[in-house]
Amino acid sequence: MIRFSRRLVSQAAAAAVLALTMPLAMQAQAQAQTATGPIKIGVLTIDAGPFATYASLVEDSSRAAVDMLNAEGGALGRKFEVVVQSHAGTPSSAIAAVNRLVQQGGVSFVTGQTPTSHSLAISPKLAALNALMIDVYSQGDDLMTKACQPNFFRVTTPDSVYAAMLREFVKKSGAKTWNLISPDYAVGHTFAAKFSDIVKEQGGTVQMSLFAAQGTNDFGSYITQLAKPADALMVTLYMSDGNSFAKQQKQFGLFDKYKTVLGNGFATEFQLAAQGDSVLGVLNGLSYHNTMPGERNAAFVKAYEARFKRKPIYTDADMMVALEMLRAAIVKAKSTDVPAVRTALAGLKAPTVFGEVEMRAADHTLIRQLGVAEVVRTPDGKATTFAMRSVEPGSALFPPPSPECKMQ
Known part of the structure; x- marks a missing residue:
């Protein structure tokens, strides 16, 4: 059994009083320091x-x-x-x-x-x-x-805004059948659902929607499935996953089988140097470009x-x-x-x-604004860059506030 002396209890009581009073003083001091x-x-x-x-x-x-x-x-x-x-x-x-x-x-x-x-x-x-x-x-x-x-x-x-920006390109493409590949986590599933809705709005059909685990190194099985092409392909793969997919699809000539290839976070400025020619012609939602x-x-x-x-x-x-x-x-x-x-x-x-x-x-x-850009060769032909194809103001793209959002 642990016993506490009266002196120790008194010390503890004093410490408790300090614990109640000191934070206020310390807070005031911190605020004074923070102000400068x-x-x-x-x-x-x-x-x-x-x-x-x-x-x-x-x-x-x-x-x-x-x-x-x-x-x-x-x-x-x-x-x-x-x-x-x-x-x-x-x-x-x-x-x-x-x-x-x-x-x-x-x-x-x-x-x-x-x-x-x-x-x-x-x-x-x-x-x-x-x-x-x-x-x-x-x-x-x-x-x-x-x-x-x-x-x-x-x-x-957000995803719904990217989807809205791509709606016009879905319409212009004339594609009636689509294949999708997306990451197998929240943002991939959300975007795939939104984009599928757009395709259906335009009278088209999503005939294949695949989801790849984060950190996939070998996309061979996915590419084999996508090699039975639709009219168009939507790729939503990020960072090293996107780079791996881009390089591996080129070995099989996958993109050549499609009339249109769209990207969401796939062919981005950050990744172009690594992806090289493997993403030429891809149309990608782009929220900013230095020429704006x-x-x-x-x-x-x-x-x-x-x-x-x-x-x-x-x-x-x-x-x-x-x-x-x-x-x-x-x-x-x-x-x-x-x-x-x-x-x-x-x-x-x-x-x-x-x-x-x-x-x-x-x-x-x-x-805010959002655009769509195409991956093209630089004028000297030695690298790739983006050429903006359209820029729309946020007022034309963002949905109205959702009644589900309850700010407390």
């Missing part, structure tokens, strides 16, 4: 699996965006600072990483590499952590419908080229817009207090590298 210190931006990256190849790009884009905003004065006379936290690439490890950023890193604002499954896991935890997230990565529709959360915002284009109009975008492109000796791609632009919107919300709120910034960000309209955009208050979704 940097505004910390937590950036999640994945260091394992097929998404690991993307981690350095996410970190680079966050640091570049912060440096550009700091060169413009930061916000409220304070500079932004990036705090990077890597993890293993599972929803549970993503939650743990956010906890470390907030509890150990002093972070209130989070962004970074968050596939849909990660965002779905993180977003319900944000309010309890008194943290706010601006998603630059996920595409799942649930995050703006039944799974929306008050401390979660998103600048990326606007003085702010032109300045952004110039600064990026000077820093990285390359033009910015969609991931760079998404990060820049996320932090532009955060800065505008902080300035509007005249505070970095999370509830105040959340209130300011909901419904906020601000100038960005995309032009003037709006963070829709009803579901915390950024209403």
